[in-house]
Amino acid sequence: MSWPGRRPHPRFATQALLVQVAVLVLILGVGFTLVAILLRAELMRQYEERALGVARSVAADDVIVRDVAAHERTPEVQRRAEAVRRRTGVLFVVVADDHGIRYSHPDPDRIGQRVSTEPEALSGAEVVTFERGTLGLSARGKVPLLTPDGKVAGQVSVGIAADQVSRRVTGLLRGAAGFAGIAVVLGVAASVLLARRLKHQTLGLEPADLADLLREREAVLHGIDEGVLAVDPAGRVTIWNDAAARLIGCLPAPGTPIDDAGLPPGLRTLLIERRAVRGVLVATEDRMLVVTAGPVRRGDHDLGHVVTLRDRTDLDEMARELDVVRALSDALRAQAHEYTNRLHTLSGLLSLGHRGEAEAYLRELADDPLATEYSDGGRVRDPYVRGLLAAKTAVASEQGVDLRLSADSFLPGQLRFPLDVVTIVGNLIDNAVAAARAGARRPAWVELSLVAEADILHLVVVDSGDGVPAAAVDRLFDQDFTTSADDARPHGVGLALARRLTRRRGGDLTLTRAAGADCGAVFVARLPGSIEPSPATREAHLSAAVPGGAS
Numbered sequence: 001m002s003w004p005g006r007r008p009h010p011r012f013a014t015q016a017l018l019v020q021v022a023v024l025v026l027i028l029g030v031g032f033t034l035v036a037i038l039l040r041a042e043l044m045r046q047y048e049e050r051a052l053g054v055a056r057s058v059a060a061d062d063v064i065v066r067d068v069a070a071h072e073r074t075p076e077v078q079r080r081a082e083a084v085r086r087r088t089g090v091l092f093v094v095v096a097d098d099h100g101i102r103y104s105h106p107d108p109d110r111i112g113q114r115v116s117t118e119p120e121a122l123s124g125a126e127v128v129t130f131e132r133g134t135l136g137l138s139a140r141g142k143v144p145l146l147t148p149d150g151k152v153a154g155q156v157s158v159g160i161a162a163d164q165v166s167r168r169v170t171g172l173l174r175g176a177a178g179f180a181g182i183a184v185v186l187g188v189a190a191s192v193l194l195a196r197r198l199k200h201q202t203l204g205l206e207p208a209d210l211a212d213l214l215r216e217r218e219a220v221l222h223g224i225d226e227g228v229l230a231v232d233p234a235g236r237v238t239i240w241n242d243a244a245a246r247l248i249g250c251l252p253a254p255g256t257p258i259d260d261a262g263l264p265p266g267l268r269t270l271l272i273e274r275r276a277v278r279g280v281l282v283a284t285e286d287r288m289l290v291v292t293a294g295p296v297r298r299g300d301h302d303l304g305h306v307v308t309l310r311d312r313t314d315l316d317e318m319a320r321e322l323d324v325v326r327a328l329s330d331a332l333r334a335q336a337h338e339y340t341n342r343l344h345t346l347s348g349l350l351s352l353g354h355r356g357e358a359e360a361y362l363r364e365l366a367d368d369p370l371a372t373e374y375s376d377g378g379r380v381r382d383p384y385v386r387g388l389l390a391a392k393t394a395v396a397s398e399q400g401v402d403l404r405l406s407a408d409s410f411l412p413g414q415l416r417f418p419l420d421v422v423t424i425v426g427n428l429i430d431n432a433v434a435a436a437r438a439g440a441r442r443p444a445w446v447e448l449s450l451v452a453e454a455d456i457l458h459l460v461v462v463d464s465g466d467g468v469p470a471a472a473v474d475r476l477f478d479q480d481f482t483t484s485a486d487d488a489r490p491h492g493v494g495l496a497l498a499r500r501l502t503r504r505r506g507g508d509l510t511l512t513r514a515a516g517a518d519c520g521a522v523f524v525a526r527l528p529g530s531i532e533p534s535p536a537t538r539e540a541h542l543s544a545a546v547p548g549g550a551s
Contacts, residue, residue: 020191047160048128052141055158059143069153078104091161097154121155137162227309380411384418406449413531427494428461435465459525467515
């Protein structure tokens with residue numbers, strides 16, 4: 001939003017470009033200035049040294065030393081000095097005696113006059129300086145003229161015009177300026193490319209927009225109960241909120257590949273395949289999650305994949321409790337109906353005077369395992385399991401399948417975790433009944449074995465079906481995998497859920513035999529710590545089972 005009459009601020013990419021160009025120009029300008037200053041100073045020093053070297057060569061001329069020491073102003077001194085000046089290209093070569101009187105000069109009219117600058121070399125030391133004289137500003141080298149006995153007879157002053165230094169500096173600086181110009185052009189081009197890349201990476205968003213997005217993301221990610229997990233197009237974790245860590249049980253660092261993030265198999269497969277799903281169930285070690293996943297795009301840019309996770313464990317617990325209540329209710333209803341029919345039969349036999357038939361019917365009822373198997377005097381004492389088996393027996397009978405307990409079944413105590421055990425047993429029975437019903441063997445049957453060993457419950461379920469296909473054995477307990485062809489109800493959850501519950505209790509559920517000659521699949525479960533054994537109940541059962549036992 002822009003205010004009327006107010007020019008909008010440039011975009012961030014433009015600001016970044018301008019700042020980079022300004023910094024580049026500033027750095028190059030300061031650097032160029034420093035180079036010019038240092039270069040000029042260095043050239044001045046070199047020209048001073050050059051002038052000093054020419055002056056030394058003149059001061060070593062014996063003829064010049066002899067004539068100056070004798071104070072003889074001969075043309076030979078002027079000739080020799082001018083020859084050196086022309087040969088070396090310096091501005092002047094001036095020879096003076098110990099009083100500073102010139103013996104040579106580029107302008108012959110100035111011979112015999114005192115030098116225009118202080119003759120410092122008459123002190124016996126060499127001098128380099130940058131001074132202005134009759135011929136202008138120049139770099140000068142002054143060397144004393146020494147006689148063979150070491151006496152100072154005069155000095156030689158050699159100068160190099162300052163404009164030579166300036167021309168040389170200007171030539172070098174032009175080259176440096178060209179290099180600096182090329183550097184500026186390349187720097188500006190690089191800044192433009194960087195600004196474009198920055199705009200591409202930020203998807204055209206401004207810093208204020210990015211800050212708002214970050215604040216909104218943090219508020220949303222950490223303010224909701226749903227887990228959120230996002231991966232980039234390369235398959236690396238980029239976003240992982242606290243709820244996702246709590247639901248899945250791990251917290252990978254940003255940038256962790258999907259294969260190394262410790263995800264449940266179903267969720268890992270979903271992310272690797274980049275599938276778009278909604279409401280898919282994924283089982284973890286102790287939770288059942290509802291997963292919604294989909295790709296994230298902005299325009300033509302692929303930003304990766306995002307997954308939301310919702311915990312359905314509590315809902316499943318309530319559903320299992322409801323299933324148990326329904327099972328108990330169905331069992332009570334079935335038993336009440338069965339007992340009513342039996343009472344009516346006995347009443348009819350007795351009212352018709354068929355006493356012998358009534359006694360035979362009672363003996364037959366006493367020998368019927370179903371009459372006592374699930375009662376308080378049977379081998380299964382837990383009320384949850386009794387109710388479940390009674391209900392499942394009725395349901396299996398309606399489907400033409402005989403559900404029976406094995407002869408070695410023995411459960412004298414009550415369950416510590418009845419909901420989990422009932423869920424495991426119920427799922428295994430349902431799968432076994434479906435397999436027996438679809439199998440070729442007749443009569444169809446399912447046999448259940450419940451054996452208590454201290455506090456450990458051993459569970460075996462065998463059916464008369466055709467068994468598990470060899471190709472399906474390795475994936476039988478995977479989420480959403482099923483061998484059933486019936487699409488009328490959901491599949492691929494029961495066995496995965498049953499195994500997850502057994503492992504959560506420290507046990508395991510396995511397929512010990514996929515198919516056999518006399519039966520179908522055999523499932524074995526081991527549930528440690530599931531039984532609360534009752535010594536009194538165990539003694540009573542042993543007394544009833546062993547003739548002559550303790551009374």
